[in-house]
Amino acid sequence: AQTVTQSQPEMSVQEAETVTLSCTYDTSESNYYLFWYKQPPSRQMILVIRQEAYKQQNATENRFSVNFQKAAKSFSLKISDSQLGDTAMYFCAFMNGKLIFGQGTELSVKP
Amino acid sequence: GAVVSQHPSWVICKSGTSVKIECRSLDFQATTMFWYRQFPKQSLMLMATSNEGSKATYEQGVEKDKFLINHASLTLSTLTVTSAHPEDSSFYICSAAKDGSTNEKLFFGSGTQLSVL
Numbered sequence: 001a002q003t004v005t006q007s008q009p010e011m012s013v014q015e016a017e018t019v020t021l022s023c024t025y026d027t028s029e030s031n032y033y034l035f036w037y038k039q040p041p042s043r044q045m046i047l048v049i050r051q052e053a054y055k056q057q058n059a060t061e062n063r064f065s066v067n068f069q070k071a072a073k074s075f076s077l078k079i080s081d082s083q084l085g086d087t088a089m090y091f092c093a094f095m096n097g098k099l100i101f102g103q104g105t106e107l108s109v110k111p
Numbered sequence: 112g113a114v115v116s117q118h119p120s121w122v123i124c125k126s127g128t129s130v131k132i133e134c135r136s137l138d139f140q141a142t143t144m145f146w147y148r149q150f151p152k153q154s155l156m157l158m159a160t161s162n163e164g165s166k167a168t169y170e171q172g173v174e175k176d177k178f179l180i181n182h183a184s185l186t187l188s189t190l191t192v193t194s195a196h197p198e199d200s201s202f203y204i205c206s207a208a209k210d211g212s213t214n215e216k217l218f219f220g221s222g223t224q225l226s227v228l
Contacts, residue, residue: 035216042221043149043202043204043221043222044219044221044222045155045204045206045219047216050216091154091155095217098145098157098160099145099157099206099217100157101154101155101156101157102154103153103154104153104154106152
């Protein structure tokens with residue numbers, strides 16, 4: 001069975017600075033997708049970024065980028081120029097037929 | 112596009128009653144939908160995978176007779192919590208896979224907060 005581990009329950013960062021959220025996963029599959037989702041206090045799940053495992057190039061979406069290390073089964077999220085609106089729970093997720101979430105990291109961006 | 116509507120947003124019910132939660136894909140067909148449960152400050156736990164026209168596939172530890180899932184059309188899946196008890200109080204979220212491909216990104220409903228008194 002696949003598992004997703006986020007070892008940082010809470011993180012904080014100063015506005016405009018950069019923060020990296022960690023995620024590791026375990027799978028025997030070779031083809032899969034990885035995601036980072038944001039869940040603000042409204043609890044609506046918002047897709048931040050998506051990575052196909054067969055692509056070596058790291059995905060980037062504006063201020064958000066990932067460091068995907070397939071051999072190490074690591075998928076970290078870097079948020080650059082952090083903004084107050086980035087304050088939320090962030091979930092790493094693995095998908096191969098069904099979407100499995102990590103435990104989450106609560107990120108606080110401080111002014 | 113790609114909107115998933117989930118209703119109700121919140122519901123309060125008495126212990127022993129049943130509650131139905133609807134999940135609709137408004138502008139796309141969804142062969143597969145997923146149901147999650149989330150406790151405060153915790154992650155989303157996958158409960159079951161709902162496939163149109165067939166029986167749902169439940170995750171280990173999820174009682175299929177308690178959490179009834181029906182996916183009668185390509186745009187609607189329902190979760191019925193039967194004989195609800197206070198321990199069933201939780202936030203329930205559905206998601207839908209567009210175009211029947213479960214490896215495409217999923218679209219999430221806004222969730223249902225269930226409180227059982």
